């Protein structure tokens with residue numbers, strides 16, 4: 001199995017008035033071909049910003065350092081036109097917020113067809129045929145009637161599935177989906193979940209950013225837990241759900257309904273107040289003197305790792 005994308009010491013900071021938001025603050029992560037990696041973590045932990053960095057879509061008001069290596073190139077250092085060659089065709093994106101992500105004045109068919117005509121096939125009737133197949137694939141039927149509809153006539157779940165279709169239309173190697181189950185009902189969540197499972201069976205590598213632990217459990221091979229701009233734990237899915245190691249990750253599992261809905265006490269400190277110690281220690285029941293120094297990501301067997309002195 002080989003690594004298709006490798007992130008090293010990625011920092012993405014937003015200098016705002018009076019402080020610096022350290023959205024991503026030293027992330028190292030590798031994505032292996034054909035795997036499904038889920039990034040979980042609370043709101044504001046830097047998941048979406050990390051996803052955007054992997055697509056070279058970071059906003060202009062940030063400073064980014066480190067490397068994001070893909071096929072010998074560093075995505076942080078490519079020109080916009082070089083990035084456009086990769087985006088959609090090699091690395092595609094299913095954005096958060098389906099309603100806002102679609103163009104309201106373009107038909108669904110035209111929007112799903114765009115990555116195909118850009119990256120796969122120019123012939124218009126072949127593109128249309130491929131769009132019809134994709135609509136069938138995402139169970140928006142009958143495709144012939146739906147292809148020329150506008151987004152307003154679609155439900156949230158249908159829009160979300162259409163975004164997945166747009167993401168895979170250009171036949172990417174890696175698909176990054178940001179909160180693909182947010183704001184949709186359980187039926188649609190299951191539909192998105194089985195859709196992504198079929199996408200994975202096509203050999204597409206998946207990076208799923210999610211709050212939804214049961215969705216991650218359903219779909220992922222590996223779980224990476226982010227907290228305050230850092231990866232705290234990265235494990236095989238099965239061993240993670242059998243017993244998370246990092247106190248924050250354990251807290252996340254305890255806060256699930258099936259484990260009694262115990263919330264994690266306290267709240268995240270603002271990242272500009274970072275003092276060099278473990279970022280979770282203010283909320284951690286195990287915190288001691290040693291935690292004034294931040295632990296490294298400590299490697300464990302089988303490619304797992306945890307950032308906590310308990311496992312040193």
Ligand SMILES: Nc1ncnc2c1ncn2[C@@H]1O[C@H](COP(=O)(O)OP(=O)(O)OP(=O)(O)O)[C@@H](O)[C@H]1O
Pocket residue numbers: 014016021022023041042043044045046047048049050059061211
């Ligand atoms: N364009 C921006 N300008 C300034 N700060 C930003 C910008 N984008 C993100 N941030 C900040 O970076 C931090 C990480 O944001 P990010 O969206 O990555 O979190 P997240 O883990 O995806 O959260 P959520 O689960 O709510 O989507 C937040 O503090 C956010 O306010």
Ligand code: NI
Pocket residue numbers: 047048049096178
């Ligand atoms: Ni996000």
